[in-house]
Amino acid sequence: xxxxxxxxxxxxxxxxxxxxxxxxxxxxxxxxxxxxxxxxxxxxxxxxxxxxxxxxxxxxxxxxxxxxxxxxxxxxxxxxxxxxxxxxxxxxxxxxxxxxxxxxxxxxxxxxxxxxxxxxxxxxxxxxxxxxxxxxxxxxxxxxxxxxxxxxxxxxxxxxxxxxxxxxxxxxxxxxxxxxxxxxxxxxxxxxxxxxxxxxxxxxxxxxxxxxxxxxxxxxxxxxxxxxxxxxxxxxxxxxxx
Amino acid sequence: xxxxxxxxxxxxxxxxxxxxxxxxxxxxxxxxxxxxxxxxxxxxxxxxxxxxxxxxxxxxxxxxxxxxxxxxxxxxxxxxxxxxxxxxxxxxxxxxxxxxxxxxxxxxxxxxxxxxxxxxxxxxxxxxxxxxxxxxxxxxxxxxxxxxxxxxxxxxxxxxxxxxxxxxxxxxxxxxxxxxxxxxxxxxxxxxxxxxxxxxxxxxxxxxxxxxxxxxxxxxxxxxxxxxxxxxxxxxxxxxxxxxxxxxxxxxxxxxxxxxxxxxxxxxxxxxxxxxxxxxxxxxxxxxxxxx
Numbered sequence: 001x002x003x004x005x006x007x008x009x010x011x012x013x014x015x016x017x018x019x020x021x022x023x024x025x026x027x028x029x030x031x032x033x034x035x036x037x038x039x040x041x042x043x044x045x046x047x048x049x050x051x052x053x054x055x056x057x058x059x060x061x062x063x064x065x066x067x068x069x070x071x072x073x074x075x076x077x078x079x080x081x082x083x084x085x086x087x088x089x090x091x092x093x094x095x096x097x098x099x100x101x102x103x104x105x106x107x108x109x110x111x112x113x114x115x116x117x118x119x120x121x122x123x124x125x126x127x128x129x130x131x132x133x134x135x136x137x138x139x140x141x142x143x144x145x146x147x148x149x150x151x152x153x154x155x156x157x158x159x160x161x162x163x164x165x166x167x168x169x170x171x172x173x174x175x176x177x178x179x180x181x182x183x184x185x186x187x188x189x190x191x192x193x194x195x196x197x198x199x200x201x202x203x204x205x206x207x208x209x210x211x212x213x214x215x216x217x218x219x220x221x222x223x224x225x226x227x228x229x230x231x232x233x234x235x236x237x238x239x240x241x242x
Numbered sequence: 243x244x245x246x247x248x249x250x251x252x253x254x255x256x257x258x259x260x261x262x263x264x265x266x267x268x269x270x271x272x273x274x275x276x277x278x279x280x281x282x283x284x285x286x287x288x289x290x291x292x293x294x295x296x297x298x299x300x301x302x303x304x305x306x307x308x309x310x311x312x313x314x315x316x317x318x319x320x321x322x323x324x325x326x327x328x329x330x331x332x333x334x335x336x337x338x339x340x341x342x343x344x345x346x347x348x349x350x351x352x353x354x355x356x357x358x359x360x361x362x363x364x365x366x367x368x369x370x371x372x373x374x375x376x377x378x379x380x381x382x383x384x385x386x387x388x389x390x391x392x393x394x395x396x397x398x399x400x401x402x403x404x405x406x407x408x409x410x411x412x413x414x415x416x417x418x419x420x421x422x423x424x425x426x427x428x429x430x431x432x433x434x435x436x437x438x439x440x441x442x443x444x445x446x447x448x449x450x451x452x453x454x455x456x457x458x459x460x461x462x463x464x465x466x467x468x469x470x471x472x473x474x475x476x477x478x479x480x481x482x483x484x485x486x487x488x489x490x491x492x493x494x495x496x497x498x499x500x501x502x503x504x505x506x507x508x509x510x511x512x513x514x515x516x517x518x519x520x521x522x523x524x525x526x527x528x529x530x531x532x533x534x
Contacts, residue, residue, distance in 0.1 A: 015356045093447070097450050099450075187414055187443065189437055200417055201374075
């Protein structure tokens, strides 16, 4: 009510919610959105693997592993602290500028590398929280069965830890999906960049709405799936307790 | 068919505006707005507030910004460079003094954002199009522009001499420029063109050879090859499109100030002053070969 009765509402309505522009721009934006999907699918595979490795490295104990732990901490602090778009800009324009043989110049490649670097830092913290939430008695029990530290991690700790952190992992996955729009800064025509192209051609912002709906169309089902996973897990735990 | 109808509607709309504007001018007290500063619809009374992007690039803007200035690369307040010179010539014609003019940083996306604008007009190489004119008001043309393509010397694309020959290369343009539409609608390359939010990002990609060719307006191409990409060359300019392409100043939709600015531009064209400004700042632009 407050919005629709505002003095600028007719102007906002015609520049943000024009259905002709919406349907005109949708096919192109949908086509461009496939690039976003490609980026987050490829990136997520590497993120899940690298982040787990990083979390395990950080959980290693003993003075021997101090340098490894320290490096893992420095990495996490750095890439969680730097804005993603800066990492994308520096890698996307900086790495190809070296003009080294064999170094790819594809902006999509470097966009994915940048997202993997940043999100590995976030996701490793999620994994670490999961690993630390597993009760120490689990480890003690495993070691008393003569499992090595590595075997304990692999067969006892990590399976329990990962299951617990699936909801936050999916949360970060949704964040990653949205951040694929930042790769557009390098000139790749993904959904947001395409919607900017359409908006700037007509001076009408409705294409942004089309892009937003495409992102939401993917993230909402994923959020419901996460809810369902959590509920299922809870049901199973309660069943086991009975 | 739909486009023709749209064009017809826009032309009809423009004609209506043309019919209604003279009485408004007479209501202000004279047939011309020259010197009638207090009758103008301005953001800040008595001052002319002009928007443009930052950095402002030559040859559109010139002068060296002071260290403390918020402007980078060029200084719009210097009156140097084509657009700055045109803006000050228009301001002086209306009756402003040089120090009555304020410049505000306006990224391209802000130039057409809905709501009250922070500038009286924006001058930033913005091409007129009927669709855009539905959202903002354009002044009449202050520059008729051709598109051109910049490439790296010694790369395969550098030996191409036709528009058809460009199709297999990775082309790029800056966001919001008609250069992008030129690539998509006229060149029709086989791979999707890249689009960069800023001139500097596009130039970096060209230097890195992440793109083969950058399509920009011809005066910008001269600056890109002279300063930004030392190994760059202008492959050529594209033939003028039917109806031509021109830059206009952008006003809040329906701002009556546009009538005054159009009077100023018409007078500057008549006296040859606009041509002299163009010769001074865009002189080199004539020499690029035309690609067909």
